[in-house]
Each structure stands twice: as C-alpha cells, then as structure tokens.
Amino acid sequence: MGNPETAIATCLSRLENLMQSVGRLQKAHISRGSDPSNERTFREIRLAKAAIEADYEVLKSKLNEVRASLGSDEQRAKSHRRQALMDKVFTR
Secondary structure (H helix, E strand, C coil), X not given: CCCHHHHHHHHHHHHHHHHHXXXXXXXXXXXXXXXXXXXXXXXXXXXXXHHHXXXXXXXXXXHHHHHHHHHHHXXXXXXXXXXXXXXXXXXX
C-alpha cells in the first residue's frame, strides 16, 4: 500500500464529493416531485447515483488498504517483540 496519509486524504476528498452528490440527488428529487416526467432531473438523479456509487467503491478500497496496513504494522510489531524476547531468553 502507498502512504496511509495519502489514502486518508483521498478518503476525505471522496467524502466531500459524496456530500456534494447527495446534495445534487436531493435537489433533483425535489425538482422531480413537481414534474415527474422531467428527463433532465431523471438524468441528474442517475448521474448523482453513479457518482455516489463510485465514491463509495473508492472509499471502501482505500479504507481496506489502511486496515491492511495497520494490520501489517501490528504483525511486524508483534514479531519484533517476540524476536526481542527470544533474544533475551536465549542469549543468557
């Protein structure tokens, strides 16, 4: 995985995009309520939905990368502690 800070920055950016898409979706639904046959609002709803789904997938992927990185760091720390303990015990 790359830098966890980069992954976190990407997640924050995607969350901001997600909030904007939700706002677009809400506006389109309100507009559609007054004219259900309006093709423009229907298209806007589809675009907002697609943007939300794309941002969700990126967020899920990046958060899984961060989780894997943290897990790897924990495993390395445990292994290091175990090795240090073994060195202490068997060097006496």
